[in-house]
Amino acid sequence: MAEARTQTIVVTGASSGIGKATARLFASKGWNVAATMRNPAAESDLVESAALKRIALDVQEPDGPRAAVAAALEAFGRIDVWLNNAGYGAFGPVEAGTRRQIERQFDVNVFGLIACVQAVAPHFRANRAGTLINVTSVGGLMTVPSYALYNASKFAVEGLSEGLWYELGALGIRVKVIEPGAIATNFGGRSLDALDYSAMPDYAPFMEKVKAARKRITENSSPPELVAETIYRAATDPSDRMRYLAGPDARRFVPLRRLLGAQAQMRLMRRVFRI
Template identity: 55%
Template structure:
C-alpha cells in the first residue's frame, strides 16, 4: 500500500451520487471507504486493496465510530469526508407523522453532524482534511410540499458556512455541493412521499407537484457529473465554499439570486399551480 495515497470516506454509497462518488475517487487513484446501511446488499461496488465497503448508518452513532476506526485501521488516515447520505420527505406537513419529521432531521442533519464530529479529532490531529457536505439546490430555494426536506438542506447550508470558519483554525476545509435533479428513480429509496387523501384541500397541489418534479428529476444530470463536482470541491485547494452541480442547478440558483422574493415566489407558484 502506498502511504501517500489519499483516502476518502463516503456515506450513502450504495447507489446514486454516493456510489458514483466512490467510483470516481477510486478511478483517480484514491483509497475509498464506501459506507452504507447494508453493505451486504447489491451496491455494485467491488471491494479491493483500495476499496473498503463497510457499514455506516448515520442514525447509529456506534456504526459511525466503527466505520471511522475501520477506515484508519485499513488505510492509515482519512483525508476527505463526503457526507452524502440523505433522502427527501415530500408531502403536506399535516400528513407527516412525528416519526417521519424526526427521521428526516436525523438522517439529513443530525447524522451528518454526528459523522463530521466522529472524523474531526482525526483531522485535528493531522492539521488537515476536507469535509464535503452534499446539500442541494433545495438548500437555497424551496418547492411546495418539501417543507421538511428543504428545512434540513437549509440547515446543512448554515451548518457548513459556520463550520467553515471554525475548522479553518485547524487547517480543515469545508465544502458544500448543491446538485439539481439527478437521473434517479423519483419514487425510489432517496424519496419518501407522504400523503393523506383525507386532506382533500391539498390533493390538487400534491398531484401537480408529482407531475412537475418527476420530469424535472428524470431530465436531470447523471450522478457521475455531480461526482466530478464533489471531487473538484475536495481537491481544488481553494477556500471556495459552494459548488453547483448540473445545468439545472446553475439555472435555478441564478434565477434565485437575480430575483426578489415576490418575483421568484410568483414564478414557482405559476409552475406548480394546479390550474396549469
C-alpha cells in the first residue's frame, strides 16, 4: 500500500492568536504548515523546520497572496487547505471612522481575503481538490454594539463564502467557515483600531457602557486553541458542511438569534450591553 501523502495547510495571520494556535496544532498533527505573516523575521515562537515554513504575506499588498502561494508550493509542492485568518477590526461609532480606517477594514477582511482566494483557486482547480476555510465571527451573523464596520466586513465574508461554496464546490473544492465567539487573543491590542470619537461627546455615555460590557465579556473568552481545534475538525471533514461555530457563547447566541428573530435578539443585546 502506498504511503499516505503529508497534507499541507497555509495559514494567514499566523503570528498571533488563532493563526498561531492553528499552525501549532496542524504541525503537531503531522501536517506541513506554511505560516504566513507580515514580518516572518520577527517571529520567534514558530520555529522553522522541514515541515513548517514562515512565509511573508501582507494581504493588503497586491502581489502578496500570489507570492505566498508560490512560496508554499516551492516549500511543499502542494496546498491542501488554505486558511484565511488574517483580520483587522475597527471599534467605535461609524461616524468617527476615517476614510483610511474604513478602507483598511475592508482591504484586510474582505478584499485581501478575496485576493487570497483568487491566488490559491487555480491550484485547487488544477487538482480538482482542496479546502478553503474562512474565519469570520459570530459578528458575521449578528451585530455587536460599536463594531458596525467590523461586523459589516464579516457579514460580507459570510455572503462571499456562500457564493464560493457553490462555485468551488462544483469543482470538487470544499468551502468552510469558522465562526468564533469571544476569543482570548491579543486581537484587541494589535489588530483592533479604536476610532477617535473625542470630538463627538454625544457618543461618550454609549461607549463607556459598551467598553464595560466588552470587559465583562472578554473576561470569559475562549482560548484560541479551541478555535484551532474547530478549524482542524473542519479541515478534515469530508462533508459539504460549511459553517462551524467555535466557543460556548457562539453556540448559545447564534441559535438564540434564529429562535427569537433578529429584532428580539438585538433588543436582548441592548440589555446585555446596558445601552
